[in-house]
Structure formats: structure tokens, C-alpha cells
Amino acid sequence: MGAKLNESASPATVRHRDDWAPRLAQLARLNRLEALLKQDAGGETAIAAAVERAVLLAALDRREEAKLAFIAILQKAPTHFSALNEFGTLLTEMGAIDAACRVYAEAILHHPQNPVGHVNFANLLLRASKYKEARRHYEAVLEIDPDHAPAHQGLGAVLADLGERDAAREHFRKGFRGRAISTLPYRGSAAPVRLVQLVSSGGGNIPTALFLDDTRFQTTVVVADHLEASEAPPPHDLIFNAIGDADLCEDALLAACHLTAAAEVPVINDPHAVMKTGRLANSEQLRTVPDVRTARTIVVDRSLLAGPGGADLLAGCGLTFPLLLRSPGYHTGRNFVLVQERGELAAAAAGLPGEALFAIEYLDARGPDGKARKYRVMMIGGRLYPLHLAISAHWKVHYFTSDMADKEDHRQEEARFLTDMPSVIGAKAMHALAGIRDTLGLDYAGVDFGLDSNGNLLPFEANATMVIAKPGPEPHWAYRHAAVERILAAVTEMMMAKAGATPLARAAGSAPSPSP
Template identity: 50%
Template sequence: MNRQLQTIALRNLEQQLNVQPTSLHLKFEKACLLAEMGRMIEAQNEYLEILAIDPTHRGSLNNLGTLLHESRYRSAARTAYTQAVTCHPDDPMGHVNLANLLFEEGEMESAREHFERALELNPNYYQAHQGMSYILTQLGDEQKAMFHRRLGFQHHAITELPFRGQRTPVRLLLLVSTTSGNTPIRTALTNQIFHVFIVFVDFLDEHIPLPQHDVVFNAISDADLAESSLTAAQCVIARTTAPVINSPQAVLETGRLHITERLSNIKGVITPKMAIMPRRQLASSDAVSLLQECGFEFPLLLRAPGYHTGQHFEKVGTPERLSKVLAGMPGDALFVIQYIDTRAEDGLFRKYRVMMINGKLYPLHVAVSKDWKVHYFTADMAKNADNRSEDAFFLKNMPDVMGSRGMDALKAIQKTLGLDYAGVDFGLSANGDIILFEANATMVVNPPDPDPLWTYRRQYVDNVHTAVQQMLIHPKI
């Protein structure tokens, strides 16, 4: 419905409400229309008015939750979805909405329970099959994941997201894999600017026409996990003349082992020795001697391909620990990585993250921790003002922190990657060398928590999101 027709429809609804001011049906129609028109605050208020009269109103609870989720009020969205499930336990939509949010929060078991409940209620509810496929992939059960993947995506390879802006949208084709391994880019894709069509490339029939679009963003980013999806993405791109962000071919060159080799010759970059080894070799009685023959010493690191945020990534301190650590790792092959002690003189570990967007560098954070496996939101940041001050100083003064050697190395890494959207995680040696942790397109840019504690970070996260948006609005031809 175009803007003129929406305005006429809204006027008609308001006239009907003047006659029937207590009609929840009319108020709900008005709220839905306001949301469609991008008048989000008014739509939320209408849903709240309905819920004040009927706290169990199914459509208002689910739609309000969706609007709050889109606006990044995740806690409030969770409350709305939970209420929807509580009031309507036999409605699969509420269970799927809540499950998707729980999955994003990393609460896998709770998410799985709600997806399974939705499928008990409606075995053909394809959104629940999609969710189950992602859950099972994370749990390493690929056989069951594929079962749900087929039921979820076979006839639903394109999903259109609602556009809620006032002006002509940028029509964006977002290519993703159904096996995960995607760039978590959605937070930058505001529906006030972008009309997004998600294309699940693994199940796209070549005879189905692509939606009209202005630009393509290949969000398939994990070359180790999603090689077949990147190949499928190349077939999709062959069908369009629109500008493409993050060429699948360039992403294919960023597997963890391959990129370490590619970056090893850059001046000012230290890359750890790395190999991928079959589980059977690592589990054999001569595993330690095999590792030594390959040049590895203890301690060393084991990592399962395709996992991020520290999942299935462990330090093996001694040969005696190898079998125990291996038992808890999924997959038929694992990365073996040289352990480099990156502690500074103060005994703390640091992980820097810099984003690389459209040819420019954007500092995102430095996380400070007592543990070797550093992640920002599990590091010693929230409770340590000194660490936050160090983070803030890095954000404001990246060139001073990095020095000319480090900045030159970052620019060389960006050039070597050849990606429009990427990031690099690293430590710094005493002489300013970058100690590479990883460099690829999988990097997440999470909005800071609303707590005023993180106010200093907002501008820098917004800088990244703005850079992504401008790259998509004005792509290079």
C-alpha cells in the first residue's frame, strides 16, 4: 500500500473510531497501519492502549514485542513475548517469537523448548523448523539440523522484511546461509532506510526471480563453515547487475587457516602457527608425537571450525589434558593453534577489535581480562573503571595506541582481505606488533547496553553502523 492509500486508510479508521471508540478490532487495525507507515511510537502507544483494556490481546502482545525488538528494547520485547506465550500457550507464533529472541540471547535450551512446542502445535510451522535448524547446528547435530532445514527453507527461500520508512527505500538483497556462519549485520539495517529481502541461498530455486533490488550484501562470512553456501551465493550474484558488498569469492579466501598464511608476511603482524587435524589423529595414542612433528608444543589451543565467541575454543596446558579437552569438542577435524602468551607487563590480556568498512578503519573496543580467552562482555569491563578508561582512550586515540607500525599493519591487513566489511581481533606486542587472533567478515558489532556506564562507546558503534549504511546507500559501482 503506497503512502497516499495508507493516509486515506488511516483517516477512515479514525473516523470509524470516533463512532466506536472502544472497538479493539479497529484500534488494532490502526496500530498495525501506523507501524506499516513507520510511525513507531504511535503504533506502540496504540498497542499499549489495547493491552490496558485487554492484557491478553494476542496480536498486540506479539506485534508490540516485534516493534520493541526492532527498536533494540530486547528486555521489553522479551516481556511482551513471554506474556503472549503465557496467555496463549497454544499459539505457535508466540513460541517462535520468544524462541528467536532467546536464541539471540544465547539461551539455547530455552529457545529449543519453545521451537519444539511450536512444532507440537503445528508440525508445518516453517519458522519453527528454521529455528530448530539453527539450534541443532549450534549443538553439532547436523543430521537433525538438515531435516529441519529442508522443512524450514525448501519453499521459503526468500523472506521480505517490513519497510517502515517515509522515503523511497534502498532495496537490499541480503544473502545468507541456512547453516549459520553469517555476518550479524541486521542491527545496522534500519527499516527506516532499507527494504530488506533475505535470500537463503542454499534453497533458492534458480527459476524463482530475485526481488527488485538496488544493492546486494553477501552476509555469508565463515569460509570454514559455509563454503557450499558461498558457492551458491556466487550463482545468485551471477543473476544480478547490482553492486555487491563482500564478494563471495573474497570471503572464500578468509578461512581461518588460509588467512593466517596470507597475513603472515605482513610487516608488523605476528600470526600463530596453525593446522587442521583429524580428530582420529588427535585421539590416537601417538597424538603428542604427531603434534611435535608438526611443530606444536604445549600449551596449545584447540578450536572447532565454524564456532565463534569463544565457543568450543580451549587451551590444552599439558599432554595429559589433550584427551579430556578433545572429548568436549565437536567435529571430525579441529584447528590446532600455537598458544602465544599476550599478557602485558601488568599481567592482563587484551583483545583489540577494529572494523574495516568501505576502505576505512573504525576502532570498536579493547577488552581487558585476567583470562587468556578474552571477550568483551565477559571481560573485566563492567566492574572495572580503569579498564573502561583504557577502552575509551583506545576509541578516541587509536593511532596513538597502535603507533605507526600497528596502523600500517592494520591498513595492510585490510588491503589483503579485500572485503568491504570485515574486522580484525588482535593483541599488541611490547614493540607494537599486531598479534593476530582472527580477521574476517564474521565480526559482530553489538549495540551497547542502555546502562549509562557504556555511554562512551555509543558514538563509536554508531560510527560503524553509519559507515555500513552509507556504503549500502552509495555503493561503489
């Protein structure tokens, strides 16, 4: 087990000025490079200097200038590996994922034996859940270099997502051995809030990209379940436990509990509290919250459910059809099925990964129009913020597969939820949300839920792994932006306040006020 996180330095106070020493050093180096480039118009030395200059521009948060600089370099040297690779990195950071993929593909085409291009491209394929293509690139790297740590890390992530967790653990062991700590680039102009982010190697982590602003936070990522005793993170002001899935990340959460046991800085999302938010635990602990109806949930060996006596076993546990089966550790509807009748049970169980499955009571969350509704509310720093409402004709409701884009009346209903949540979901559900918030006891969490015909809250999921996703730029999503920005501002404000830094002003404008 790695060293405990016992940084005793006082919390940072952000200084809004431009004389921070590391930034001055970057600016000085940039000036020297620009002077050098004026003197030398060609050659490999000039290209290397130009690439370094473009990287520095990006590091100084001058990303559009950096983008133009890379384009200029590649016009002169279109196959230069460092220029292609660094440009791909910049495009990825800017969210231009398709363009980054094209640039990395070009780097691989001209430099097929360089493992870096393969790994960077595979990482983007993995983000898009293109597991087969990502796996091919990681394995190509390991043929070139069997000890290449980033390729082992990536291949482990692919296998973990595919349910091959024993094989994934072996690759994680090789990939993170002695490499469980990494510090991300910082682009601020003043002293940062130094943040340690605890993560799990096998997924189940809180998506933090939208609110971990790299001009405010200098983030050191610690893979908790692979931290060795010889490794210690740098001094820090705040710990963000981003390990969020209690069903998937038990080992990582236990490690995080050890790491934070004697921490002398604030900890966001105490791992002990996260460990109590698994689906089975929530079905029991949230049942006692007034105005909440939880689905009866049991864990059953998959082989038993796939056998001839599976339906009788469930009946003996009080479950009737239709019911839901789910593999632990998956989200966004993956490996999650509705079993309408007992004759479908064996095939459904056999088609899911994992040795054990959740068998879950089906609670009807359809409205008077026959459509299912799934509300998502974020719980940030003890306050409630509406994030979205998805309406669908299908029982499995996810925003990206719902009818929202095609139905103006659905969007109008969602807009009312975002601007006046209490009037839309009612007093009973608001009271239930406050009870769930208090029961979870997390700084950052969310709950997906429906409502029954009596206004009771039906929780589908309540934990820390909730994604805050920005809507697209299309005009029909304009009504959603204020609510999302308000939540992101609340997360940042909560983190800054925890670190003892200057709190941010709350988002202004027409965004709805959060509920207490």
C-alpha cells in the same frame, strides 16, 4: 540452484519527501481506521481495527504511538492474541526484549495451541542462547503442525548452534523449501534503497540489525543455500552478502558466488573474497603481511587428538604446548580451549564438538602488566575504524567477560585507543592493519588482534563476521559511543554510495578520524 541476481534497474536515489505512493496508501488506511474507531466503540471488529491501526503506526515509524495504542487495546482485551503477538513484535523491534518475552509468554498462556506465539517466543530465546527453552517451544509447534516452516527453521538454528549440524540441515530443508526469500518491513517516507541480503541458513552471518535502517533500506533476505530455481527476489539496487564465516558456510558461499556471478548491481563483500578468510587460510595468507605474526594453525581429526597419539601428532606438525583447540564455525569463545600440557589434550579434544578441530599455536598477547589485550578494528569501505579494546587477566579475552566495567584505568586506556589509535598501537601495527585490509579485500570486515613485545600485530581473527555492539547507557561507557556511531555511519554511507544513492555526511563531533 536459484536464479542469478540480475536486476538491471538503475540504482535508486533517495527522495527526501513524503509523497511516496505506498506511504500515502498507509496514511489513507490509517485515517479510515481512525474514522471507523470513532464510530464503533466496542466488539471484535473494533479490536481488530485497533490492532491494525497500531500495526500501521509502527509501520509508519511512529513506534511510541503504536506502543501506547497496544497498551490501550490490551487494557480492554488482555487476552487478545493478535494484540499480544503484534505488541511483542513491536517491542522486539524496539529492543525491549524482556518485555517482548513477557508479552509472548502471556500469548502462549492464553493460546497454547497457536504456533505463532511459541515460534516468536522461541526466536527470542534462541537469540539469548537459551537453547533448551527455545527447542521446547519449537518442538511444541511441530507437535501441533509437523509442517510448520518457521518452527523447522528455528529448530534447525538451535541444532546448528549446538553442533548437531546433520539434524539441523534436515530441519532447514523443511523450513526453507519454497521459502528462501522474505522481505522485511519498510518504514521510510520516500522510495527506499532496495537491498538483497544474502544469508546462510546455519549461522555465520554478519549481524546487520544496527546499520540496516528500515527507513532507508527495503531489505529482502535470501537464504542462499536453500534458494530454488523457481524463486527470484524482487528488483533491487544493491546486494549485501552477509554470509561471513568461511569455515562454517561453504555451501552458502558457493551458492552466493553463483547468485552474484552475473549481478548487474553492486555487491558488498564479494563471496569469493569471503571464502578466503577461514582461520586456516588467514594463518597462511596474513603471514606474508609485514609486521604480522600469525599463529600456526592446522586442522586435525578430533578422534586422533582424543586418542593416545594426539600429542605426538601435533609435535610432528611443529606445535608445542600450551596450544589452543577450537571447533570450526563458533565465535565469542564458544568451544575454544587452552591446552596447557600434553596430558590435558585427549580430554580437551573429546569435550569439543565436530569431526575436525583447529589446533592453533598459542601466541602471547600479554602486556607488561601481565594482562591480555584484544583490540578490534573495523574495516569499512577501505578505511580503518577502532571499535574497542578489551583487557583481561584471562587468556580468552572477550569484551563482555573482560575487566573493563570494573577498571577505570582500563577504560582510560581504551578511550586513548578510540581517539588516537596510531599512538596507542604504534606504526608497525598500523602498517600491519593496512596490509590485512588490502589482503582481505572486503567492504565490511574486522580484525581482532593483540600486540607482541616488539609491536608486531598478532591477529586472532580477521573476517566479515565481526559484531558492532553498542555500549550500554551507563555513564562509565559514555566515551565509547562516538566511536561506535562513527562506524555505523560509515557502514551506511558505504552502502548508500555503492547503491548510487545520496551519500551521508560523516558523523560529526569529537569522534576520531578513521585511518586511511
